[in-house]
Structure formats: structure tokens, C-alpha cells
Amino acid sequence: MKLQHLDKKRLILIDLDGTALKANGEEIHQKTKEVLIKAREDGHHVCIITGRPHRASIRFYKELGLTTLLTNFDGAHIHDPLKRRFKRIVLPISEDIVQGIIHNPIIKDACQNILIENYNKAVVSKKDEFIEKFFHLDDVEDDDYFISNVYEAWEGPSTNVVLFLKDDKQKDEIFRQLEKFKNSIKIQSGNVYGNMSQEAVSMITLTNKIVNKGFVSDILAQYYNTDIRDVIAFGDQMNDYEMIKRVGYGVAMQNGSDDLKSVAAGITQLSNDEGGLGYYLEALLEGKEV
Known part of the structure; x- marks a missing residue:
């Protein structure tokens, strides 16, 4: 996979567990952290989309210095935890x-x-x-x-x-x-x-029933004025399936589900514990074939 139009500012969607986080669920691999922060500083929008609740994701949001929308419960809760200029979307079971x-x-x-x-x-x-x-x-x-x-x-x-x-x-x-x-x-x-x-x-x-990361990808792409075909997303499990299928550059983690890999446009060469997201995203944004 190779990124087209390197001058475009991208929307980058990241899952946490098994993707941006190491297997202990407590830390971001240093390489992944460095690349995501650099992407943000270069003008790309980085958004977390996770099955975790707000309380279990906000410290990673802050660690990456994000100011974007945060999505929890796989799309059941979309909000702006920092500026609070986006009206909270909650999609519950009655x-x-x-x-x-x-x-x-x-x-x-x-x-x-x-x-x-x-x-x-x-x-x-x-x-x-x-x-x-x-x-x-x-x-x-x-x-x-x-x-x-x-x-x-x-x-x-x-x-x-x-x-x-x-x-x-x-x-x-x-x-x-x-x-x-x-x-x-x-x-x-x-x-x-x-x-x-x-x-x-x-x-x-x-x-x-309607909650999934695929429709959230559309909401975030619209919010950040990005063609869904230009969105990059990383995931590892089947709750990432709709997101990986929906975006233009859907990447499955090397440690991820085989079913997810079957619909992904790319697969990282390294696992989450080895900084697979970081190394892959860095090469992708540099225009390299990965």
C-alpha cells in the first residue's frame, strides 16, 4: 500500500487496545507515540476510536496532546473532552x-x-x-x-x-x-x-444496534472536511471491522484478527508491542510502499 497525494492533511483513526497500546493495555509504544505526535504537529487530525469508556482513554488522549473528538464504546459516545464545542452524541440502549x-x-x-x-x-x-x-x-x-x-x-x-x-x-x-x-x-x-x-x-x-466504528468514521471525516477515501485507520479486532472496510486506507495490526486482515488494505509488519502502528504510519506518511 502506498499513500497518494502526500500534501493532503489526513484524518488518522486509531484503536487503543491491541493497536496503539501495548499488550499490557497501560502504555503506548514509544515509536507509536512519537509518530502520532509528529503527525498531529504536521497538521494531520488524529482521533481515538475505542471500545473503552472515556475514563479509560482520556489519559492516552492527553498523552498524545490531542484536541480532536474522542469516540468511546465503539461509537456509542462521541464527544469533545477538551474544548467541548461539539454537542455530545450518545447512542444508548433504551x-x-x-x-x-x-x-x-x-x-x-x-x-x-x-x-x-x-x-x-x-x-x-x-x-x-x-x-x-x-x-x-x-x-x-x-x-x-x-x-x-x-x-x-x-x-x-x-x-x-x-x-x-x-x-x-x-x-x-x-x-x-x-x-x-x-x-x-x-x-x-x-x-x-x-x-x-x-x-x-x-x-x-x-x-x-446501529453503533459501530464505520459510521463514526463518516461522522469524523465530515467534521474534519476529509474525503473518506483519504482517511487512514488502524485496528486489530472485529469491532474495528466496519472502520477498516469503510476508510480508504484501513490497516490491520500484525497481531490482529485474521478476519480483519482479510478486509484490510494493509497489515503492519510489527505487532502493537513492537510499535507496529508507529513504524507503518511513519512510512506511509513519507510516501513509501508498505
């Missing part, structure tokens, strides 16, 4: 649907724990260190996080519902029950965020 799902007797019986989030609050039924770490529930003080009975405590719509199952064998039956809500929700199972450090945890993540 309260009626949330209540219908968690009170479904089969789903209720199959779950050992439930996490429900909106863009600035989270409630989990039972304290669990893995859930707190994986979903970064304690990362930002101005987000509300409660441990409480979700059947009684949750009110309002939700950008994210996560069902933690007692037994992986129950998953098929849960999918059958969730079919009743198919017009409202999108179902993602397994490692949607790129780093699953505890494989024994069986979880199902639910978001608004």
Missing part, C-alpha cells in the same frame, strides 16, 4: 430494553455478574477485581461507579451492558433469549477489546 434483558428469567439465572454503563456512570452487581481492572472502573474520579444490585439500582438508558455467565455452555441459550431484542441491540461475544487476560471469563457485550 431503559425498557435494558430492563427487559436483565429481568429475563433465563438470562438472570445464567449470569454470575452484570455490568451496566452509560457514558459517565457504571454499576456492577458484585465486586470483582478482574471486571474493575478490565473495564477501568476506578480510573477517573468524575465518573460514577457503584457496586449495587443492578436489578434495583439501574435507571435510564445504557451505552454498554455486559453479561458475565456462570458457564460458557449457557451462551447459546442466552443468544436465543437475546434474539427477542434483535431490533435494538448488537451482540459481541468474547475478546472484543483486544486484550483478554482471563480467558475463563465468559462475557457477552451488548450495545445499541
Whole structure:
């Protein structure tokens, strides 16, 4: 893959886990950081599009010195965390649907724990260190996080519902029950965020049906007056699929999903731990064949 028209200022979309971040989920590879900062300083727009909530992405946004829009929950929350000149877009699951799902007797019986989030609050039924770490529930003080009975405590719509199952064998039956809500929700199972450090945890993540990174790519391209064919995007997992397909230069990480690689225009030569995004983007912006 080779970039055309090197004089154009690009919109560069980056996923976090498994892409810009190293496998520990806690740091950006130094090369990736340097190249993204240089791209920003050269006049390109760099935007984070992540499945993470605001609280778990804002420190990387600040570390890169970004002033652009930030997208969380794979597109369910689009906002301007710095200047606040963009009216926040939140695309949730309605309260009626949330209540219908968690009170479904089969789903209720199959779950050992439930996490429900909106863009600035989270409630989990039972304290669990893995859930707190994986979903970064304690990362930002101005987000509300409660441990409480979700059947009684949750009110309002939700950008994210996560069902933690007692037994992986129950998953098929849960999918059958969730079919009743198919017009409202999108179902993602397994490692949607790129780093699953505890494989024994069986979880199902639910978001608004229309939410995906592909339509966010269109919104951001419009906002920054960029032809979608000139947009560069990096991702590693299937929640990046629509974004990688939609943009002109969709790049899959070397450590990423084979299904994602099959639709990508390019694949990094190095993994996220090796600064694959940084080295690839640097060569691309220099007009080299990669």
C-alpha cells in the first residue's frame, strides 16, 4: 500500500487496545507515540476510536496532546473532552430494553455478574477485581461507579451492558433469549477489546444496534472536511471491522484478527508491542510502499 497525494492533511483513526497500546493495555509504544505526535504537529487530525469508556482513554488522549473528538464504546459516545464545542452524541440502549434483558428469567439465572454503563456512570452487581481492572472502573474520579444490585439500582438508558455467565455452555441459550431484542441491540461475544487476560471469563457485550466504528468514521471525516477515501485507520479486532472496510486506507495490526486482515488494505509488519502502528504510519506518511 502506498499513500497518494502526500500534501493532503489526513484524518488518522486509531484503536487503543491491541493497536496503539501495548499488550499490557497501560502504555503506548514509544515509536507509536512519537509518530502520532509528529503527525498531529504536521497538521494531520488524529482521533481515538475505542471500545473503552472515556475514563479509560482520556489519559492516552492527553498523552498524545490531542484536541480532536474522542469516540468511546465503539461509537456509542462521541464527544469533545477538551474544548467541548461539539454537542455530545450518545447512542444508548433504551431503559425498557435494558430492563427487559436483565429481568429475563433465563438470562438472570445464567449470569454470575452484570455490568451496566452509560457514558459517565457504571454499576456492577458484585465486586470483582478482574471486571474493575478490565473495564477501568476506578480510573477517573468524575465518573460514577457503584457496586449495587443492578436489578434495583439501574435507571435510564445504557451505552454498554455486559453479561458475565456462570458457564460458557449457557451462551447459546442466552443468544436465543437475546434474539427477542434483535431490533435494538448488537451482540459481541468474547475478546472484543483486544486484550483478554482471563480467558475463563465468559462475557457477552451488548450495545445499541446501529453503533459501530464505520459510521463514526463518516461522522469524523465530515467534521474534519476529509474525503473518506483519504482517511487512514488502524485496528486489530472485529469491532474495528466496519472502520477498516469503510476508510480508504484501513490497516490491520500484525497481531490482529485474521478476519480483519482479510478486509484490510494493509497489515503492519510489527505487532502493537513492537510499535507496529508507529513504524507503518511513519512510512506511509513519507510516501513509501508498505
